Amino acid sequence: xxxxxxxxITEVDLENLLALEKSKxxxxxxxxxxxxxxxAIMDKIEEDIPETPIWGFPSYYRVERRLKxxxxxxxxxxxxxxxxxxxxxxxxxxxxLTESWDKGTLRFYDPLLELGSNLYRSLIVYSSGADNxxxxxxxxxxxxxxAALLLFIATKESQ
Numbered sequence: 001x002x003x004x005x006x007x008x009i010t011e012v013d014l015e016n017l018l019a020l021e022k023s024k025x026x027x028x029x030x031x032x033x034x035x036x037x038x039x040a041i042m043d044k045i046e047e048d049i050p051e052t053p054i055w056g057f058p059s060y061y062r063v064e065r066r067l068k069x070x071x072x073x074x075x076x077x078x079x080x081x082x083x084x085x086x087x088x089x090x091x092x093x094x095x096x097l098t099e100s101w102d103k104g105t106l107r108f109y110d111p112l113l114e115l116g117s118n119l120y121r122s123l124i125v126y127s128s129g130a131d132n133x134x135x136x137x138x139x140x141x142x143x144x145x146x147a148a149l150l151l152f153i154a155t156k157e158s159q
Contacts, residue, residue: 001091001127002108002135003048009095009121013037016098018147021063031056041093041123041151048125049091051155058088061151063097072109072138075152077130090129090158093151096120101144108137119148129158 001099009017016142025031033039033055035142046051053059075077094106096119107113108126124136 001049001125001133002113003125004113004115004121004122005044005125006118008040008044008123009037009097011121014097014121017149018063020061020149021065021147026060026062027057029059029061031061032061041095041149043121045091045093045125046153047155049127049153049155051090051157053091053157054154055159057131059151059153063147063149065145065147067142067146069140072136074128074130074136076128077132079136083130083131086128086152087130088154088158089152090132090155091125091153092128092143093123093125093153094119095123095149096146097149098145098147101142101146103140104142104144104146105140106137107139108135110136126156128152 010019041054056136075092078084099120130132
């Protein structure tokens with residue numbers, strides 16, 4: 001499962017979303033959903049996935065500024081389907097909050113989808129668990145300042 005939505009985040013909310021980078025309460029979705037665009041992301045995820053998300057521990061969000069490439073992987077299991085440190089993760093979502101970067105393409109396979117600058121203020125939601133057709137993905141090295149909002153989601157059905 002994989003869905004892509006454009007223009008989910010408003011320009012007005014970018015500063016507040018970027019401020020989440022400093023938050024140590026990454027499981028506190030009640031605070032983050034006070035930002036209208038974050039609430040819109042949560043609503044879109046609830047529409048997209050066929051399970052009930054847990055908006056609290058173990059699910060979490062974070063703002064990441066990782067320049068190094070991220071090799072091909074699944075979020076909720078190893079590439080061979082065996083458990084990893086996030087085996088509780090059933091779905092994931094990514095949005096990019098900055099424009100001043102180059103390269104850094106996020107690439108999915110089966111079918112191929114490459115997201116670069118078109119991920120700015122947009123949202124990709126995808127399955128991550130070993131038993132729900134996880135989406136293999138990788139990201140190229142980034143040049144510049146690429147801040148991504150990442151969400152890793154457990155579901156009530158998987159607990």
